[in-house]
Each structure stands twice: as structure tokens, then as C-alpha cells.
Amino acid sequence: METNKRYLVGVFDDEDVLLKSVKKIRNSGVKIHEVYTPFPIHGLDEALGYKRSRLPIAAFLFGITGTTCAVAMISLMLGYDWPMIIGGKPFVPIPDLVPVSFELTVLFAALGMVATFLITNNLWPGKKPILFDSRSTDNKFIMAVDLSKNKLASDEITSILRNFGATEVNTKLVEEEVVV
Amino acid sequence: MSQVVSPVREPLVIGGKTYADVTEDVCRQVEGKPTKLWLICFTLALITLGYGSYCLFYTWWTGIGVWGLNKTVGWAWDITNFVWWVGIGHAGTLISAILLLFRQKWRTSINRAAEAMTIFAVLCAASFILAHMGRPWLAHWALPLPNTYGSLWVNFNSPLVWDVFAISTYLTVSLVFWYIGLIPDLATIRDRARNKVSKFVYGAMSFGWDGSAKTWARYESVSLILAGLSTPLVLSVHTIVSFDFATSVIPGWHTTIFPPYFVAGAIFSGFAMVLTLMLITREVFNLKEYITIGHMESMNKIIMLTGSIVGVAYITELFIAWYSGVQYEQYAFLNRATGPYWWAYWSMMTCNVISPQLFWIRKIRRSVAATFILSIIVNIGMWFERFVIIVTSLHRDYLPSSWAMFYPTMYDIGDYIFSFGLFFTLFLLFAKFLPVVNMAEVKAILKSSSAKVAEKRGAAVQTDFQARPAFNKDVE
Numbered sequence: 001m002e003t004n005k006r007y008l009v010g011v012f013d014d015e016d017v018l019l020k021s022v023k024k025i026r027n028s029g030v031k032i033h034e035v036y037t038p039f040p041i042h043g044l045d046e047a048l049g050y051k052r053s054r055l056p057i058a059a060f061l062f063g064i065t066g067t068t069c070a071v072a073m074i075s076l077m078l079g080y081d082w083p084m085i086i087g088g089k090p091f092v093p094i095p096d097l098v099p100v101s102f103e104l105t106v107l108f109a110a111l112g113m114v115a116t117f118l119i120t121n122n123l124w125p126g127k128k129p130i131l132f133d134s135r136s137t138d139n140k141f142i143m144a145v146d147l148s149k150n151k152l153a154s155d156e157i158t159s160i161l162r163n164f165g166a167t168e169v170n171t172k173l174v175e176e177e178v179v180v
Numbered sequence: 181m182s183q184v185v186s187p188v189r190e191p192l193v194i195g196g197k198t199y200a201d202v203t204e205d206v207c208r209q210v211e212g213k214p215t216k217l218w219l220i221c222f223t224l225a226l227i228t229l230g231y232g233s234y235c236l237f238y239t240w241w242t243g244i245g246v247w248g249l250n251k252t253v254g255w256a257w258d259i260t261n262f263v264w265w266v267g268i269g270h271a272g273t274l275i276s277a278i279l280l281l282f283r284q285k286w287r288t289s290i291n292r293a294a295e296a297m298t299i300f301a302v303l304c305a306a307s308f309i310l311a312h313m314g315r316p317w318l319a320h321w322a323l324p325l326p327n328t329y330g331s332l333w334v335n336f337n338s339p340l341v342w343d344v345f346a347i348s349t350y351l352t353v354s355l356v357f358w359y360i361g362l363i364p365d366l367a368t369i370r371d372r373a374r375n376k377v378s379k380f381v382y383g384a385m386s387f388g389w390d391g392s393a394k395t396w397a398r399y400e401s402v403s404l405i406l407a408g409l410s411t412p413l414v415l416s417v418h419t420i421v422s423f424d425f426a427t428s429v430i431p432g433w434h435t436t437i438f439p440p441y442f443v444a445g446a447i448f449s450g451f452a453m454v455l456t457l458m459l460i461t462r463e464v465f466n467l468k469e470y471i472t473i474g475h476m477e478s479m480n481k482i483i484m485l486t487g488s489i490v491g492v493a494y495i496t497e498l499f500i501a502w503y504s505g506v507q508y509e510q511y512a513f514l515n516r517a518t519g520p521y522w523w524a525y526w527s528m529m530t531c532n533v534i535s536p537q538l539f540w541i542r543k544i545r546r547s548v549a550a551t552f553i554l555s556i557i558v559n560i561g562m563w564f565e566r567f568v569i570i571v572t573s574l575h576r577d578y579l580p581s582s583w584a585m586f587y588p589t590m591y592d593i594g595d596y597i598f599s600f601g602l603f604f605t606l607f608l609l610f611a612k613f614l615p616v617v618n619m620a621e622v623k624a625i626l627k628s629s630s631a632k633v634a635e636k637r638g639a640a641v642q643t644d645f646q647a648r649p650a651f652n653k654d655v656e
Contacts (some may be wrong), residue, residue: 045397050393077336078336082333093337099339099416099608101343103342106349114402129389131390136391137371138368
């Protein structure tokens, strides 16, 4: 099922104005759908009330998976499957495990975390993004407000956005599939 | 919030740029038709690549007997070139990862190109690894794959196997790091694209990036962790490369100083290569407001520091050879400095130890011409360093009857030319079709570090200064 959703799109020129007004706009009872910016703005995620990303935990888990795989692989190959006598040294020499285990830890952590990042953000090659304003990847800071999720009337929200520094407020219809 | 920056700091972006200017200046060369200069350079690179490919193909087809190797010198230009290219690659990761952890904002305008350089340099290095195997179609034997010999596995005690893991991990992680950084900028190009082809290509490549606050927050966390992972990774890669030599029993190789000495040398030559490329890029693409003299000076300072570390390492090696009392070690170093390859040793010493000391002079550090020449001299010196380490340690064996000299053949030279062709072809393609400056990151520092803001802040400082006497009077 497809519906048209109406959004109000506030355009800001300055990231500091935006950052200050996000909290104020939320306090005045407007539910912000999302803010789109051309570069990362520190503190914006907190102002919008987002939780801290758990990606570091994912990276750590992928990392220890890598270490475990490497240590298990080397020990099984050299210690169990085909033990080789090399200068009378132990079959599974701990110091010699370090370089490969380290590299695989980094490899697993990096690839796993990036894959998690792409999946959680639903980013994939060829995906078509919903752009409220194409200038959001250039020089404008865009605040989208979903009218169907707000109790306030469209005019009220427009004036709130303008009061807190939006230089333009536009309406945008977005065709999107209803997420159940 | 924009951070507070000291007014005495040099602005990182000059010329009063706005966010839109950044987009415009960087996208211009991506969107425009290739310039004549670019086409000429690209043709030259392709010719170089073509000739090099012939030589490399001949080497693969005939075997490494076409090189000037003999029974005493079994490693020469192949490993020299490999270590040289891998070393060059290190600067990219240092700039994007280590400088990110140290919060060095000047990295933002050069990190993209430096990371691209890393990837291309590691690819060039890999071509020598494949070539020196002699039978490159059996390269997968270096991996722990099940095989028909009752699964005789690779020897994990060997630094050569560690190298396989280190280099392939390094290439993969660098590539991923670079691409994740590219996605927001590709989205910028996508949103500006007018024709169908670029809309489709940049649309597909930008993964549907929309720049939402949530994505950016996660993106920042990914960048930080990737930087945290890449930092020990980059240090480990050249450490492991140095293990190829250090764990052997060849006098001149069997040295514990090798890992830090190799890492410093890698950063040294890498920064020199970044400078060579960036000084051309800023000129050709008119990016002088983003890659400023200040950037050049910062890089020259790093070259001076790492060059000095390398110099200390050379002298330490000499001292330890004498102090150890090991005849073989002593002879290896005496032979380096005064033997038949004395010219290589002294070229290395001049280019790597003496020439970077010129950067103590501020005028030279800030001169584009001097920096450009010195950056090339440094890389010549670093090539000689690897040549000296490899060939002069090998060519006079324990038995004088097996002493030999190494003379390169046209295929030694041709395979080296191949790597240059590959490197410049890839770099020129990158420079034309992808944004050479990280737009998103430059925009993020614009408020705190651009000339405009510095001016304002300078004015504020001045008024503050003028106001002070009055304040003092009040106190009195």
C-alpha cells in the first residue's frame, strides 16, 4: 500500500542556529522526523534525543570473533592436523600466533562493523534515497517534520520553525510504502 | 558546536569560502570535461602502463630468470620495489587514522587523496609480490587453503605468511575506510548530477546516502573505530614487512631496530609522495585555498621528524655493528659504506639524512618549489635505502667464492616502470572521477578554521586588547 505523506521541510543556513533551535523546537511540542546535514554536527544526535550508537560493541564482538578464529585455525592446523617439527620448537608457538591473530582481529572488526553500519542504516548500492531537499548534501541544513505524526497544525509548526531560525519552510509530499 | 581555535593558528581554508564554494570547487573537475593537461598525463600514464605490462607479462611468461638475479643475490629490485611502495602507502593511513585520533584538523583537505594513494601504492606493491613468486598463478598457495597433500598447511611461523595476512588486511581495511569516507561526497555529486549516466553511476555508488543526523552519528562512530583499528594496523604492516628481514640470520638484516626504523621510513617516504602528488593536484585543479602552504609546512615538519628518526636508526645500526663485536655484522656495514655499492649507500645517506634537515629553515619549509624537489629526493633516497638493505647485505656471501654483483636487466626496470604506470593511471582516474578533497570534512572545519573566521576572531582579540587598559584603570 502506498500513501502520500505530507512533510514540512525547514531549511537552515547555519549549523549553530540549527543546533540551538533543535531543542527549542522539540520543547515547543513539534516532533521532528529527522535532520539532514551536509556534514556531521557534533551534539546534534543528542539534541534530537538519539541514543548513543552501539556500533563500538559490534566492532568489539567482531574483533574477538576474529581473534578466536585465527587462534583456533592456527592451533588446529599446526598443532593437530599436521604438526611439523621446526627446529624442535613447540608445535603451537604462542608468539608466532600474534601477527596473524592481530591482523584477522582487525580485518573481522573492520569488515563486520562496516557491514553492520551499512545494514542498520539501510545503505546499499543503487538504493534511492528520500531527499527532502537536494541542497542537504551541499550547503543547507534540512529539518523534516512529519505532519501526520504531529498534533499541531501545519501553520503553527511553520511559524515555530521560522521563529527558531529556519530561512525557508516548504511542504513536501513523499510517496512511501507504509511500514507495518 | 564549532570548537574554539587559537587565533595564532594559521587558517586551514583561505579565500573566504562558504559551504557552497567547497562543493563547487571540488565538484568542478568531477563534473567538467577532462582538461587537455589531464588527457596528456593520462595518455603518458597509459603508455607507461602499456610498456610496463609488456615487461611484466614477459616476466610472468618466461620466469624470473629474466631478472638480473643470481645464486647469491636472490632478492633485488622486486623486494626493494615492494617495500618502497608499501612504505609509501603508509602516509595515507597515518593522515586519515593517526591524525584523526590526534584531532589534527589539517588532515581534512588531504586525507582523501592520501588514502587513495595508499590503496594504489599497496596494489603496486602487490604486483611485485606476485611477480617475485615466479609462478603467480600459484599465489593462493600462500593462503591456508585445504590442498591435496593431506592438507599440508602454510607455516604460520614464517614472517612471509604474516606478510600475506598483513598486506591483504591492510589493503582491505584501507579500501573500506576510504570508501566509507567517499559515500557522503558521492551523494553530493549525485544530487548535483545533470546527465543520466552520472546520476546513475554516482547514485549507485553513494548507497542512497541522505545525510540524516542518525546516519552521521553512526558514521562518526564508524570513522573513529576504523581509525582506532587502522592505527595499530599501519604500524603492524611495516613491522611485519621488516620481520621478513629481521627474523633471518643474514648480517645486516638480523637487527632488532628494524620494526620502528621501517615504520619511520615508511611514513617519511609516504609523506614525500603525498607532497609530490598534492603539490601537482592543487596546481592542476586549482585547490590552493584548501591545500595551503600551511598544510605543506605541516607535512614537511613530519618529514623532518621521521627523516631524523631514520638518520638516528642508520647511525644506531652502524654503532651496534661495531659494538656487537660480530665480524660478519661489522663487515656487512663496512661493505655498505665502502664496498662496490658505496654510491648507493651514500645516495641514501644524502637524500634521507641530510636533505630533510633543510626543513629546519622556515623559508624552505614554505617554498613550493623546494618542497617539490625535496619530496622527490626523499623518495629516491628511500628507494636506495631498501636497495642497500637488500642487495648489499646479500651480494657478499660468507664465502668469497660466491661473491657477486647485481645488475638489473630491462625487465627489472620494466617491472618497476609497470608499477609507476599502474599508480599514475589509477591516481589520474581517481582525480578525475572522484572528489579529491573530502568535502564533508572540510565543511565541518570551515567554521572553526577558515580565514574568514580567523579574521573575525583576530578583530575580536584586538578589541579585547584595546579594551584592556580601560579595564586596568577601573581596577586601579
